Amino acid sequence: MEVREARVVLCKLLRCVPIARPQTTLRAVFHEREVVRSQRIFGGIAHVLSAYETKQSEQAREPFARGVNSLQLIREPDGWRVLSLLWDEEGPNTPLVLEHLFDQGSEPWPRPHALV
Secondary structure, eight states: OOOOOOOOOOOOOSOOOOOOOOSSOOOOOOEEEEEEEEEEEETTEEEEEEEEEEESSTTOSSOSEEEEEEEEEEEETTEEEEEEEEEEEOBTTBOOOGGGTTGGGGSOOOOGGGGO
């Protein structure tokens, strides 16, 4: 199998402004574990959907949060790099049903007029 690198074109849309460092250091203590993954790779680009559960510690019985991470990756000469990371947590209108979580992505995309 041929291994190709993807080409990236960076577009600067907004000007970056430096952010001052906080005076105190906060340490978040939690343990996140991946429970289901779906990945698609085409050439030098990849998309990964990863369901997770978050606990106060590894020994905690129940998670205090669950959700889905969405990552876009690009292959570079020394390996894969993350281009973007988005996530959303489970809520009353977005329950996390692990058995069928990523099944919806297997259907063809609706035509643009059907999205309205």
